Amino acid sequence: QDQLVESGGGLVQAGDSLRLLCVGSGRTFSNTAIGWFRQAPGKERDFVAGISWSSDKIKYRTPVKGRFTIARDNSKNTVYLQMDSLKHEDKDVYYCGAISEEIGLPFSEQFYDYWGQGTEVTVSS
Numbered sequence: 001q002d003q004l005v006e007s008g009g010g011l012v013q014a015g016d017s018l019r020l021l022c023v024g025s026g027r028t029f030s031n032t033a034i035g036w037f038r039q040a041p042g043k044e045r046d047f048v049a050g051i052s053w054s055s056d057k058i059k060y061r062t063p064v065k066g067r068f069t070i071a072r073d074n075s076k077n078t079v080y081l082q083m084d085s086l087k088h089e090d091k092d093v094y095y096c097g098a099i100s101e102e103i104g105l106p107f108s109e110q111f112y113d114y115w116g117q118g119t120e121v122t123v124s125s
Contacts, residue, residue: 002026002114004034004096008081009119014088020081020119022096031101033057034079036070037109038092039118045095050105051079059105063089088125093118 008020022034035050049070050059058070069082079096097112099105 002029002098004098004114004116006094006096006116006119009094009121011122011124012086014086014123014125016086016123017082017084018086018121020083020094020096020121022079022081022116024077024079024098029077029098030074032098033101033103033105034072035097035099035105035112036079036081037095037097038090038121039095040092045097045109047107047109048094049081052105053101057105061107083121086121086123088123091121091123093120 003025005023012018031053033052036048037045038048039045047061048064049068051070051072055072067085072079095115095118097115099112
């Protein structure tokens with residue numbers, strides 16, 4: 001069964017750092033791109049960053065450029081999201097989603113095939 005599991009969320013102060021992990025399992029994780037999204041209550045998931053299977057394509061949304069870094073270690077089936085200089089507005093539930101490599105890294109959540117359960121990030125100001 002294809003599965004993603006996020007971890008690493010928590011409560012931090014503004015200016016602190018967190019590293020989120022997305023661990024995949026299942027036969028389709030190979031040749032899969034991963035997108036990190038975040039979601040506030042009652043809102044749609046917003047694309048944060050994405051990375052292709054070979055890490056040759058990486059995207060960031062403007063609000064996190066220069067502060068967040070996405071990377072992956074395919075030997076561990078893991079995608080990381082290093083979040084530095086956290087701001088209060090980064091507070092959300094973060095999800096990773098899997099998408100076929102050939103589709104790319106669209107910003108819309110509707111194109112992603114399966115998701116993890118989410119990990120909550122809380123930033124106190």
